[in-house]
Amino acid sequence: MDNVYALYKCRVLRTYELTDDVRLFLFRFENPEIAESWTFVPGQFVQLSIAGMGEVPISICSSPMRRGFFELCIKKAGRVTSKIFELKPGDIVGVRGPYGNGFPVDKFEGNDLLLIAAGIGMAPLRSVFTYALDNRWKFGNITVINSARFGKKLLFKKELEAMRDVAEAENIRIIQTVTRDPDWPGWVGRAQEHIRHANTKPEKSYVCVCGPPQIYTDVFNKLIEHGYDPRKIYVTLERRMKCGVGKCGHCIAGSSTFLKYICIDGPVFGYYDIISTPGLI
Amino acid sequence: MRYVKLTEEKLYDFLEKLKEYGKLYAPVKISDKFYDRKEIENVEDIAFEYVRTIMPAKKFFVPPKEKMFDIDIENGEYKENVENVEPFVLFGMHACEIVALRILDAIYMDEFADIYYASRRKAGIIIGLSCLPDEHCFCNLRRTDFVDIGFDLFLHELPDGYLIRVGSPKGHKIVDENPSLFTQVTQKDIDAFREFEEKRQKMFRCYGSFDNIRYLLELTMNDEFWDEEADKCLGCGNCTMTCPTCRCYDVQDIPSIDGKEAIRIRFWDSCQFRSHGLVAGGHNFRPTKKDRFLNRYVCKNSYFYPLGTSYCVGCGNCTYFCPAGIDFLGNLLKVRSVGEAEVKNG
Numbered sequence: 001m002d003n004v005y006a007l008y009k010c011r012v013l014r015t016y017e018l019t020d021d022v023r024l025f026l027f028r029f030e031n032p033e034i035a036e037s038w039t040f041v042p043g044q045f046v047q048l049s050i051a052g053m054g055e056v057p058i059s060i061c062s063s064p065m066r067r068g069f070f071e072l073c074i075k076k077a078g079r080v081t082s083k084i085f086e087l088k089p090g091d092i093v094g095v096r097g098p099y100g101n102g103f104p105v106d107k108f109e110g111n112d113l114l115l116i117a118a119g120i121g122m123a124p125l126r127s128v129f130t131y132a133l134d135n136r137w138k139f140g141n142i143t144v145i146n147s148a149r150f151g152k153k154l155l156f157k158k159e160l161e162a163m164r165d166v167a168e169a170e171n172i173r174i175i176q177t178v179t180r181d182p183d184w185p186g187w188v189g190r191a192q193e194h195i196r197h198a199n200t201k202p203e204k205s206y207v208c209v210c211g212p213p214q215i216y217t218d219v220f221n222k223l224i225e226h227g228y229d230p231r232k233i234y235v236t237l238e239r240r241m242k243c244g245v246g247k248c249g250h251c252i253a254g255s256s257t258f259l260k261y262i263c264i265d266g267p268v269f270g271y272y273d274i275i276s277t278p279g280l281i
Numbered sequence: 282m283r284y285v286k287l288t289e290e291k292l293y294d295f296l297e298k299l300k301e302y303g304k305l306y307a308p309v310k311i312s313d314k315f316y317d318r319k320e321i322e323n324v325e326d327i328a329f330e331y332v333r334t335i336m337p338a339k340k341f342f343v344p345p346k347e348k349m350f351d352i353d354i355e356n357g358e359y360k361e362n363v364e365n366v367e368p369f370v371l372f373g374m375h376a377c378e379i380v381a382l383r384i385l386d387a388i389y390m391d392e393f394a395d396i397y398y399a400s401r402r403k404a405g406i407i408i409g410l411s412c413l414p415d416e417h418c419f420c421n422l423r424r425t426d427f428v429d430i431g432f433d434l435f436l437h438e439l440p441d442g443y444l445i446r447v448g449s450p451k452g453h454k455i456v457d458e459n460p461s462l463f464t465q466v467t468q469k470d471i472d473a474f475r476e477f478e479e480k481r482q483k484m485f486r487c488y489g490s491f492d493n494i495r496y497l498l499e500l501t502m503n504d505e506f507w508d509e510e511a512d513k514c515l516g517c518g519n520c521t522m523t524c525p526t527c528r529c530y531d532v533q534d535i536p537s538i539d540g541k542e543a544i545r546i547r548f549w550d551s552c553q554f555r556s557h558g559l560v561a562g563g564h565n566f567r568p569t570k571k572d573r574f575l576n577r578y579v580c581k582n583s584y585f586y587p588l589g590t591s592y593c594v595g596c597g598n599c600t601y602f603c604p605a606g607i608d609f610l611g612n613l614l615k616v617r618s619v620g621e622a623e624v625k626n627g
Binding site for chain 1: 349350352353354356357358359361363388389392393394395396399494495496498499502527528529530531532533534536540542543545547550552557559560561562564566576578579580582583584
C-alpha cells in the first residue's frame with residue numbers, strides 16, 4: 001500500500017515578489033515521471049512541506065496546461081510560511097496532492113466567466129483565469145475583478161495590467177479596484193460594486209468568488225441583484241488542513257445536516273451549499 | 282451466520298487459547314470506578330462486567346501519538362515509519378465500539394487509505410462481548426446496540442456460558458482449530474439468548490427514534506439553553522479523547538537539537554481546543570467556547586453516509602468522563618423536547 005502522506009520532491013525555480021508579504025514561487029518536480037503525469041484542476045490545493053517545520057495547504061495558482069511546473073502564491077502569515085519565504089531558487093521542498101474537488105471548469109465551458117477576488121483570494125482564481133486563457137476558445141466573455149485595500153496589496157497587479165489592452169480585444173475585462181488608497185489611479189470601491197461593469201451576460205455566466213469570509217454575503221446579494229444565477233456561483237474556502245485527505249478533522253465544517261470535509265468535499269462549494277450550511281463561511 | 286456455544290467451564294481455556302493468536306488485550310478493573318484495556322497475563326483478571334473503559338479501543342489503531350516520518354532536514358528526505366504490527370486480540374468489545382471501529386475504518390481506509398491505520402487494523406482480532414447498559418448508554422437510539430459485521434467472534438452471555446456468533450474468516454479459523462472448546466447451540470441456549478436480549482432492551486434510559494435529531498439540533502442552535510450548557514464546559518477535551526469515533530489529529534515536526542534531523546509526529550487533537558479552528562493569519566473559525574461546544578454536538582450528530590448511522594454511537598463516554606457533568610444525551614433529549622417520563626414509554 002502506498003503512503004498517502006508521502007511527498008514528491010520539488011525544486012524551487014523562481015521566486016517573485018507580488019506584494020510586500022506575498023510571494024509567487026515556481027516549482028518543478030524532480031522526478032520526470034511525476035512531472036509528466038502530475039496534473040490538477042484549478043481550485044485544488046497541495047500540501048507543501050518544509051522538512052523540520054511542517055506542512056501547509058496552499059492553493060495552486062497556475063494553469064494545469066503547463067505540465068511539470070506549478071506556481072504557488074504564498075502569504076507570509078505564520079511559522080511555516082515565514083520559513084517558505086527563505087526559499088531560494090534551487091532549494092528542495094516536499095509536495096503532495098493535488099487535493100480537493102477544484103472548480104467544475106468543464107461545466108463552465110461555453111459560458112461567460114466572472115471571477116471576483118478580494119485580497120489573497122486572487123491566488124486560486126488566477127488558476128481558473130490562466131486556465132481559461134489557455135483554452136480561450138472554450139469560454140465566452142471573461143471578467144476578472146481583483147480587489148484589495150491598497151494598490152500595493154493587489155496580487156498579480158502588473159501581470160493583469162500588462163495584458164489589459166490585448167485583453168479588451170479578446171473580450172476579457174480586467175477590473176483592479178482598491179478601497180482605501182487615495183493615490184490609486186484606477187478603479188475604486190469594493191469588488192461587488194464593479195459587478196455592473198463586467199462584460200459577462202448574467203444569464204449565461206458562471207461566477208467564482210474568493211476572499212475573506214466577510215465579503216461573501218455582500219457579493220452574493222449583488223450578484224443575484226444583477227441577475228446572476230445562484231446555481232452558477234461558486235466559492236472556494238480555506239481551513240488549516242493537516243492531512244488534506246479527510247482524516248485529521250481540522251477542516252470539518254458545517255451543520256449537523258451538512259457536515260463537510262473542506263479538503264475532500266471542497267474547497268469549492270456552490271452558493272446553495274453555502275447558504276444551507278451555517279459555519280461554512 | 283455460524284453459531285457455536287462456549288460453556289462456562291471452557292471460558293478460561295478459550296481465553297488462554299486466544300493468546301496464541303496474538304497479544305491479548307482485555308478490560309481489567311484498575312480502580313473502584315474505572316476499567317481499562319490492558320495486556321492480559323492472567324486471564325482471571327479480565328473484567329466481564331465492565332460497561333466502559335477509560336480509553337476507547339481507538340487507541341489500538343490510532344495511538345495517542347505516533348511517528349509518521351523520520352526527516353533528514355539537510356537533504357529533504359522523508360523516511361516513512363510504518364511499523365510491522367504483531368497480531369493482537371481485543372477481547373470484550375461491545376457492540377457500540379465495534380460500530381465505532383467500522384466508522385474509523387470507513388474514514389481511514391475507504392478513500393486515501395491510511396497505511397498506519399491499515400497496518401494495525403489488519404493485525405487486530407476483534408472478539409465482541411454482550412453488555413448491559415448503564416444510565417448513560419443510548420446505543421439503542423443510535424441503532425448500534427446490536428452489531429452485524431466488524432467482529433471476528435461475538436460472545437453473547439448465557440446463564441451457563443456464551444453463545445458465539447462467528448463473523449469473519451479469522452473467527453471461523455479460531456473455531457475450526459479448537460473443536461474441543463465449543464459445543465452445538467441448543468434450544469435452551471436460544472431461549473436464554475432471546476431472554477437476555479429482551480431484558481437488555483428494557484434497560485435503556487430512553488426509547489424512540491433519534492433520526493430527526495440532526496434537524497432539530499440545527500433548528501435549535503440559537504436556543505438560550507445552549508449558552509448555559511456551554512458555560513459549564515471547561516474546554517478540557519475529555520469528551521473527544523474518550524469518544525470512540527473522535528479522531529481529529531494534529532501534525533508537528535520536532536527537530537533534533539542540532540537541527541539536522543526531525544521527526545514528523547501526529548497526535549490526538551480536540552475540536553474543544555481553541556487552536557483547532559485557527560487558520561494562518563490568526564482568523565479562528567470557532568473563536569468562542571460556545572462555537573466549540575456546539576461543534577461537537579453538530580459533528581457527532583451528523584449523518585455518516587458510508588454506514589447510514591451518525592458519527593455518535595451512543596456509548597455515553599463523553600457524559601461519563603465529563604468533569605463538569607454535562608449530560609450529552611440529556612441535552613439531545615432537550616432538543617428533542619420530550620420529558621423523561623414520556624420517553625420511557627417510547
